[in-house]
Amino acid sequence: MKPFKGQYLGAALRSFVRALQQSEAVVRQILRNHGLERIDEDQWYDLNTARSIYYTVGAQVGERSLHGVGLQMIGAAQFPPGIDDIKAVLTSLDAAYRMNCRGPEIGAITCDFEGDHTAVVVFATPFPCALSRGILQGCAKKFAADALIEHSHDGCVDRGDPNCCFHVDW
Structure with missing residues (x-):
C-alpha cells in the first residue's frame, strides 16, 4: 500500500464516535487501543492513527457501521461554503x-462528470472502502435522494489497490 503522511482533523474523526454512540464501551476501547482518551474536534491527529481507527471500526464493529460513519461525515467534517446541489458537493x-x-x-479525491446526471468519483485516500462509500453516499443523497452509488470493478483499497472508483447516477 502507498505510504501516507499527514494529519487528520478531530472534527472529522469524531464522526466514528457519533456513529457508534450506542456502543460507548466499544468507542472507549478503540480510543484506548490507539492511545487516546477522547477526540478533540479542534486537534489534528496523525493520519495513520485516524486510518487505523477506521479500519479497527470496520474489523470490530463491521463494515456496515463503518459505512454509517461515512454517511455522517457531511454533518461532521468541514466542507467548502456554497454547496447547494449534487454537482457542487461532488466537485x-x-x-x-x-x-x-x-x-x-x-x-486525493477526483470527480469527472460523464453526463448531466453521471459522475465517476475516485477515492485515492488511506481510508477503507466502506468509509469512502458512506461519505460519497451521504454527500450525494443530501442533494439527490435518488442517487445511485456503484463501486467499479476496477479495484478496491481493501484489496490493496491504490483507490476505489465509484459511479454516481442521479
Missing part, C-alpha cells in the same frame, strides 16, 4: 478532504 469532495486532512502525502 467539492477533494477540497473538503483537504480541509480535514493535511500533509505531504494524503492522497
Whole structure:
C-alpha cells in the first residue's frame, strides 16, 4: 500500500464516535487501543492513527457501521461554503478532504462528470472502502435522494489497490 503522511482533523474523526454512540464501551476501547482518551474536534491527529481507527471500526464493529460513519461525515467534517446541489458537493469532495486532512502525502479525491446526471468519483485516500462509500453516499443523497452509488470493478483499497472508483447516477 502507498505510504501516507499527514494529519487528520478531530472534527472529522469524531464522526466514528457519533456513529457508534450506542456502543460507548466499544468507542472507549478503540480510543484506548490507539492511545487516546477522547477526540478533540479542534486537534489534528496523525493520519495513520485516524486510518487505523477506521479500519479497527470496520474489523470490530463491521463494515456496515463503518459505512454509517461515512454517511455522517457531511454533518461532521468541514466542507467548502456554497454547496447547494449534487454537482457542487461532488466537485467539492477533494477540497473538503483537504480541509480535514493535511500533509505531504494524503492522497486525493477526483470527480469527472460523464453526463448531466453521471459522475465517476475516485477515492485515492488511506481510508477503507466502506468509509469512502458512506461519505460519497451521504454527500450525494443530501442533494439527490435518488442517487445511485456503484463501486467499479476496477479495484478496491481493501484489496490493496491504490483507490476505489465509484459511479454516481442521479
